[in-house]
Amino acid sequence: MTADTYDYIIIGAGSAGCVIANRLSAGGATVCVIEGGGSESAPNVQVPAGILSLYGNPKYDYAYVGTPQPELDGRRIPVNRGKALGGSSTINSMVFIRGACSDYDEWAALGCKGWAWDDVLPVFKSLEKNMLGQSPDWHGTEGELYVDRARDPNPVSEVFVKAGRAAGLAENTDFNAGTQEGVGIYNVTQHDGKRWSSFRAFLKPAMHRPNLTVLPATETRRLILEDRRAAGVVVAGPEGEREIRATREVILAAGAIGSPALLMRSGIGPGAMLKAAGVEVAHDLSGVGQNLRDHVDGMITVRSASPMTLGLSVQNLPSMIAAPFQWLLARKGMLTTNYVEAGGFARTRFAGAEPDIQFHFVPGYRSHRGRLVEYGHGYAIHTCVLRPKSVGEIRLGADGAAEIDHRFFTAPEDAATLVEGIKIARSILAAPVFEPIRGPEMLPGPDVSTDDEILAYLRAEALTVYHPVGTCKMGTDPLAVVEPEGLRVQGIDGLRVADSSVMPTLIGGNTNVPSMMIGERCARAILAA
Incomplete structure (x- = not known):
């Protein structure tokens, strides 16, 4: 099995992952981005109305299906998640919403110091390129993410x-x-009447950098753990199965379903659940996959x-x-x-x-x-x-697939x-x-x-509007998976999670742009270390 080596490995080229890849590669480090999906260049992706052809399309959508929901007549609920460069920002409705100010103040009150509204607003503004002349007290104009009206x-x-x-x-x-x-x-993440995904905003402009490698259509099988440190990943792609090594860190940005599933497949998660799924326990971390929330x-x-x-x-x-x-x-x-x-x-x-x-x-x-x-x-x-009280979980099935139980x-x-x-x-x-x-x-x-x-x-x-969060929550309580300051996974060196899964609660609104903010915060923490 061949192995390549980089300073940083980022799992997932979605809303958060594209931001992280841009920032880390701008600093000169060698960065490898691994994405399970492929190209997003087709006209039906770029034309806003093409969204109807994306949901359920196996080329662009993982098209998960949840477990039977007892309170919803036993139905299994579809869970659409982006499978392309740009992740779910490539198949979403492009609505630009950040959530209420109080949502982030609640995060801080729950033990996530540094995540209050006054902390995150400057980060949101730094990402935004507002084309509407809206108040500079609330909006930025120098970022890469175009924000416009339809x-x-x-x-x-x-x-x-x-x-x-x-x-x-x-x-x-x-x-x-x-x-x-x-x-x-609604304001939308569009530019010149076209979809402006996280890939278009952050990753595509950086693709010319010689220190940035992007591997599309590549599945991440598991993390490589050595002495309680993430040393790399095992992937399967067009070149077959191989190892990719990280000299500094591995960052999971695979989303609220993909990130906890990868941790559990790698032996990081609730010990009893992992044993039941036939996975050897490397690190018993009870919060992995818990705290699932959705609209x-x-x-x-x-x-x-x-x-x-x-x-x-x-x-x-x-x-x-x-x-x-x-x-x-x-x-x-x-x-x-x-x-x-x-x-x-x-x-x-x-x-x-x-x-x-x-x-x-x-x-x-x-x-x-x-x-x-x-x-x-x-x-x-x-x-x-907007702020549901029902809390579900992501479990690992015997076949290694994620079982999504919203408990709506x-x-x-x-x-x-x-x-x-x-x-x-x-x-x-x-x-x-x-x-x-x-x-x-x-x-x-x-x-x-x-x-x-x-x-x-x-x-x-009833269905969902596809805003799953919380399954690798940050915090200081017993179910916390990552620490708030830098989103490091508790008990494992060289490993962070940065996507919607770290949200301790569900914000009041669409989750695409908040996920980008989380990616930016993670990149800043790494660069400041």
């Missing part, structure tokens, strides 16, 4: 914003300033006869024919949509100091049959629980909050401004009206 929002997205105002919610023109509360058009989501979908909404129809055929030319010539038209152009944050009667639900509005018909594409027109609202609704508060969220979403859709395009509600449907009926619907249909 180039050509569907007019129905503006209808949603007006309807939200009619339902008593404020209009919010910047969800990343002082408050998240209200409805509005559970319910949908309302409405049919409409209006071709103003996005949709596949004879009426819409001229727009569909024109769309490629509009996009190529002016970055306009229906191909510029990220499908969740608008949304917002609201409070149910259970909310505390912050909004407890988030909306993602789709100005097109979401199939009531679960199809990716459904003929016809309509619109939909997704509503998710095991905390009754989450179910109650989502029921209330569905009712608030319905109040928005009931606003008179929707009258010209109104149609029948297909899901949950007019016969679903009481709290018990809505809850039964959610048990049968």
Whole structure:
């Protein structure tokens, strides 16, 4: 088995990993980035509307499926995760959200010193290249991550914003300033009407560096541990199985599923679980795979006869024919949509100091049959629980694969909050401004009206909006996997984790940009050591 040697090995070219690779290689160290997926250069990745072709596509999506969920009628929930350079930032909806200020203050209060809002805001700003002239108190303009508005929002997205105002919610023109509360058009990570993934922002500009090696389509099998130190990895790729060695450190940035799974396959994790999976225990670390949190989501979908909404129809055929030319010539038209152009944050009667639900509005018909594409027109609202109390875990199966158990609704508060969220979403859709395009509600449907009926619907249909975090949490408690100061794995030298898995709690919003911030913090800690 051949072996190459580098100063640093980074597992995963996703939201965090691309940032780390850029920063470490800029300092002159030799860096090897190992990514299980391949190229992200195809047009369906770069064109925002191409997202529909990415979910479930084995070329770009690991397409995990969770374990049966007893509180969701025993269903197994799909878990989409990016499998390409850029990771999940290559298949996501490109929504730029950082979470509430109080989320990070809570992290600090939980023992993660140095992670309060005042600590992380300068880091967020350093990454951002804001194209909207938004307040410099909250935004940066010198970073690599382009932040813009959708180039050509569907007019129905503006209808949603007006309807939200009619339902008593404020209009919010910047969800990343002082408050998240209200409805509005989301900022997106796009540049010139194209997806601006972490790969595009951070890794691709560094690919010319002779000290940076990127190995796509390469699976990391396990860590090489020598005297309780991470000395390298065993990988399998186009050249077969081989060892890659690190003289300084190995950094896991494989995400909330991939990072704990790799630790456990390497013998680092809860001892009893590893033994049951047939893995020799190298380091009994009880928190690995624990503390899984995700945003559970319910949908309302409405049919409409209006071709103003996005949709596949004879009426819409001229727009569909024109769309490629509009996009190529002016970055306009229906191909510029990220499908969740608008949304917002609201409070149910259970909310505390912050909004407890988030909306993602789709100005097109979401199939009531679960199809990716459904003929016809309509619109939909997704509503998710922002700070769920239900906590799951990642286990290691006998075959070495990750078993994803969200345990959705095991905390009754989450179910109650989502029921209330569905009712608030319905109040928005009931606003008179929707009258010209109104149609029948297909899901949950007019016969679903009481709290018990809505809850039964959610048990049968609720999914996730793909924001798993927490499975290698930082902190000082017994379930902490990494220490907060530099994200080093407890009890193993030369090993760090830097991705959404280190979050001790789930932030109120989309997790792509917070993961980049975590990558930046990790790189700074390494360079300062």
